[in-house]
Amino acid sequence: xxxxxxxxxxxxxxxxxxxxxxxxxxxxxxxxxxxxxxxxxxxxxxxxxxxxxxxxxxxxxxxxxxxxxxxxxxxxxxxxxxxxxxxxxxxxxxxxxxxxxxxxxxxxxxxxxxxxxxxxxxxxxxxxxxxxxxxxxxxxxxxxxxxxxxxxxxxxxxxxxxxxxxxxxxxxxxxxxxxxxxxxxxxxxxxxxxxxxxxxxxxxxxxxxxxxxxxxxxxxxxxxxxxxxxxxxxxxxxxxxxxxxxxxxxxxxx
Amino acid sequence: xxxxxxxxxxxxxxxxxxxxxxxxxxxxxxxxxxxxxxxxxxxxxxxxxxxxxxxxxxxxxxxxxxxxxxxxxxxxxxxxxxxxxxxxxxxxxxxxxxxxxxxxxxxxxxxxxxxxxxxxxxxxxxxxxxxxxxxxxxxxxxxxxxxxxxxxxxxxxxxxxxxxxxxxxxxxxxxxxxxxxxxxxxxxxxxxxxxxxxxxxxxxxxxxxxxxxxxxxxxxxxxxxxxxxxxxxxxxxxxxxxxxxxxxxxxxxxxxxxxxxxxxxxxxxxxxxxxxxxxxxxxxxxxxxxxxxxxxxxxxxxxxx
Numbered sequence: 001x002x003x004x005x006x007x008x009x010x011x012x013x014x015x016x017x018x019x020x021x022x023x024x025x026x027x028x029x030x031x032x033x034x035x036x037x038x039x040x041x042x043x044x045x046x047x048x049x050x051x052x053x054x055x056x057x058x059x060x061x062x063x064x065x066x067x068x069x070x071x072x073x074x075x076x077x078x079x080x081x082x083x084x085x086x087x088x089x090x091x092x093x094x095x096x097x098x099x100x101x102x103x104x105x106x107x108x109x110x111x112x113x114x115x116x117x118x119x120x121x122x123x124x125x126x127x128x129x130x131x132x133x134x135x136x137x138x139x140x141x142x143x144x145x146x147x148x149x150x151x152x153x154x155x156x157x158x159x160x161x162x163x164x165x166x167x168x169x170x171x172x173x174x175x176x177x178x179x180x181x182x183x184x185x186x187x188x189x190x191x192x193x194x195x196x197x198x199x200x201x202x203x204x205x206x207x208x209x210x211x212x213x214x215x216x217x218x219x220x221x222x223x224x225x226x227x228x229x230x231x232x233x234x235x236x237x238x239x240x241x242x243x244x245x246x247x248x249x250x251x252x253x254x
Numbered sequence: 255x256x257x258x259x260x261x262x263x264x265x266x267x268x269x270x271x272x273x274x275x276x277x278x279x280x281x282x283x284x285x286x287x288x289x290x291x292x293x294x295x296x297x298x299x300x301x302x303x304x305x306x307x308x309x310x311x312x313x314x315x316x317x318x319x320x321x322x323x324x325x326x327x328x329x330x331x332x333x334x335x336x337x338x339x340x341x342x343x344x345x346x347x348x349x350x351x352x353x354x355x356x357x358x359x360x361x362x363x364x365x366x367x368x369x370x371x372x373x374x375x376x377x378x379x380x381x382x383x384x385x386x387x388x389x390x391x392x393x394x395x396x397x398x399x400x401x402x403x404x405x406x407x408x409x410x411x412x413x414x415x416x417x418x419x420x421x422x423x424x425x426x427x428x429x430x431x432x433x434x435x436x437x438x439x440x441x442x443x444x445x446x447x448x449x450x451x452x453x454x455x456x457x458x459x460x461x462x463x464x465x466x467x468x469x470x471x472x473x474x475x476x477x478x479x480x481x482x483x484x485x486x487x488x489x490x491x492x493x494x495x496x497x498x499x500x501x502x503x504x505x506x507x508x509x510x511x512x513x514x515x516x517x518x519x520x521x522x523x524x525x526x527x528x529x530x531x532x533x534x535x536x537x538x539x540x541x542x543x544x545x546x547x548x549x550x551x552x553x554x555x556x557x558x559x
Contacts, residue, residue, distance in 0.1 A: 056447060058443060058446065058447065061443075061446070086449040086450060086451055087449065088449075089446065089447055089448065089449035089450075090448070090449030091449075093447065093448070094443075094447035096440060096443060096444060096447075098440055100438070100440040100441050100443065100444040101444075102441065102444070102445070102459055102463075103441075103462060103463050104462070112445075112448070112458060112459075113445075113448030113449065113450065116448070116450050116454050116458070117448075117449055117450070160444065163444075163448070164447070164448070167448055167449065
């Protein structure tokens with residue numbers, strides 16, 4: 001386990017999550033190291049998306065959600081802190097499974113969040129820099145006023161990444177960001193993840209093990225709500241400590 | 255083989271014939287509605303044409319005085335159109351913000367108990383007969399208006415607007431509620447993930463995304479408002495008047511048609527034909543509204559795949 005890693009940005013301590021009576025995360029303690037890509041893998045229903053969504057409290061919208069334990073962002077307990085939840089969401093961006101751009105223009109998709117949050121900088125500059133960082137600028141620079149929904153699926157997903165980047169977050173959570181995309185768009189997003197980890201901490205949930213191996217430095221393997229193993233990706237994929245991890249990696253189940 | 259085929263009955267000719275019969279019967283049902291519509295349009299245009307043989311369309315559509323019963327007769331339809339519009343627009347001005355507000359509350363905020371109370375209550379409003387609304391306007395709302403603004407006439411457009419606003423409220427609220435709920439959760443999640451608050455997400459993301467349904471509800475409500483008869487007859491009166499003052503009595507198109515239909519006007523007389531001409535105007539207005547709403551729904555509906 002990588003508990004020795006000094007500078008972690010996100011952390012869970014003895015986290016239990018329930019949906020109603022059902023326990024979906026069991027006693028998970030995990031530290032996400034800063035400026036790295038951490039992948040969360042595991043079979044469907046293992047709780048990896050649920051765990052991801054506690055990092056920006058998106059589970060708040062589920063009525064039957066209940067939890068025990070602590071979730072820390074830079075040492076602050078985000079569920080118990082007096083700081084408003086929107087404050088944390090600003091600093092912990094998210095990209096979703098299905099591209100979900102707003103119906104408005106490409107430019108507006110990017111500027112909306114910063115504007116609402118009182119951004120005082122130059123908005124045109126922000127649009128350009130965000131789209132450049134998301135490797136989308138060259139494709140859309142001539143049609144910034146077109147609807148975001150007019151783009152292809154892969155472009156929409158990069159627009160959503162640009163939208164998250166525009167908020168200048170410290171962490172970007174990605175919930176199976178390529179599952180609705182074709183192989184080529186998937187490759188583009190993976191290249192982008194490599195670029196982004198210079199400046200951001202990325203936590204990516206994926207059910208594609210090759211993707212986890214390609215993009216991440218650390219991998220957490222979850223099974224049935226338990227964190228089975230968390231270590232450097234190279235170690236998880238070559239010498240996993242747990243038999244369950246090995247069985248999953250080689251495709252014996254899942 | 256042979257023993258197996260004995261176990262299963264053959265498809266009888268009767269079964270095939272029955273399918274055929276069901277198909278034809280249902281087709282006839284559909285046809286009846288088409289013929290009814292065509293019949294109404296035919297009569298509406300036919301009688302109107304006879305009317306226009308006596309009254310020039312120019313005088314009818316642009317005339318500023320409506321006096322079909324008294325000499326000198328005058329058939330300028332504008333006072334009736336303005337009466338209808340005054341009442342309908344007034345009703346919309348009240349009902350639109352209220353209806354959208356209710357829809358936002360029921361779709362986004364209301365939980366458990368309030369949801370259980372609000373929706374059925376609105377449905378009860380929709381089920382009250384319009385004559386009750388008309389009577390209520392005349393006997394309760396008008397005295398109230400007179401208490402506030404003493405110059406209010408016994409018959410007045412404002413009281414009609416108010417009750418029609420109540421009548422069309424359930425339509426607006428329920429269609430807007432549906433279209434707000436139809437905005438994908440994924441889009442809201444995307445908005446919340448940027449660190450924004452509920453009111454901001456609703457105002458900037460959810461409502462604009464639901465705009466096609468909201469606009470469609472406005473148009474449908476407007477169609478209902480201009481077609482409403484009983485309440486406007488009882489509350490707004492029968493004085494054709496070209497005015498913008500909602501505290502005066504006016505006559506709506508529907509109210510005129512009701513007035514003439516109930517009286518003993520002889521078949522084929524010009525008063526008789528005039529109600530078809532007025533009906534035609536009303537029909538064209540609602541038709542235009544329906545086409546507009548279909549256009550809006552089609553234009554904006556394909557936003558989310």
